[in-house]
Amino acid sequence: MYQAKIYITLRKSVLDPQGSAVTKSLHAMGYDNVNDVRVGRYLVVDVDTTDKEAAEKQVQDMCNKLLANPVIEDYTFELAEV
Amino acid sequence: MYQAKIYITLRKSVLDPQGSAVTKSLHAMGYDNVNDVRVGRYLVVDVDTTDKEAAEKQVQDMCNKLLANPVIEDYTFELAEV
Numbered sequence: 001m002y003q004a005k006i007y008i009t010l011r012k013s014v015l016d017p018q019g020s021a022v023t024k025s026l027h028a029m030g031y032d033n034v035n036d037v038r039v040g041r042y043l044v045v046d047v048d049t050t051d052k053e054a055a056e057k058q059v060q061d062m063c064n065k066l067l068a069n070p071v072i073e074d075y076t077f078e079l080a081e082v
Numbered sequence: 083m084y085q086a087k088i089y090i091t092l093r094k095s096v097l098d099p100q101g102s103a104v105t106k107s108l109h110a111m112g113y114d115n116v117n118d119v120r121v122g123r124y125l126v127v128d129v130d131t132t133d134k135e136a137a138e139k140q141v142q143d144m145c146n147k148l149l150a151n152p153v154i155e156d157y158t159f160e161l162a163e164v
Contacts, residue, residue, distance in 0.1 A: 042124035
């Protein structure tokens with residue numbers, strides 16, 4: 001079985017209002033040296049297969065079709081056998 | 083400057099309804115070999131300091147106080163000089 005750790009972030013060119021809100025909150029709490037916060041999603045997906053290449057292709061498919069929005073989001077993932 | 087990549091997940095013992103919904107959607111799309119999905123948050127925070135230890139302590143503080151909910155969530159982070 002393979003476990004995919006998927007990191008989804010907004011593209012650099014896309015405004016991140018959630019990140020801006022977190023930055024403001026951190027400043028209000030006194031953490032003035034925080035310059036920038038980007039908020040994304042982190043998914044851990046267990047795929048039951050023994051073929052690493054098939055797992056990789058499947059995770060890519062799932063990201064493009066459901067997990068991420070390729071228009072405004074970038075994703076990367078790591079696969080590890082578990 | 084240091085950049086922290088923060089991974090926040092629900093504790094294993096905590097039910098993840100969002101993950102269950104994603105699992106069901108993936109099954110409905112034909113990805114029957116997906117066993118388990120956990121959904122968490124991924125934050126990238128830029129901290130303007132030259133002291134790695136101070137940065138580490140600060141990120142820990144920020145996670146405990148604002149970014150994560152230590153009662154139901156676990157977090158890990160990586161620091162890299164940028």
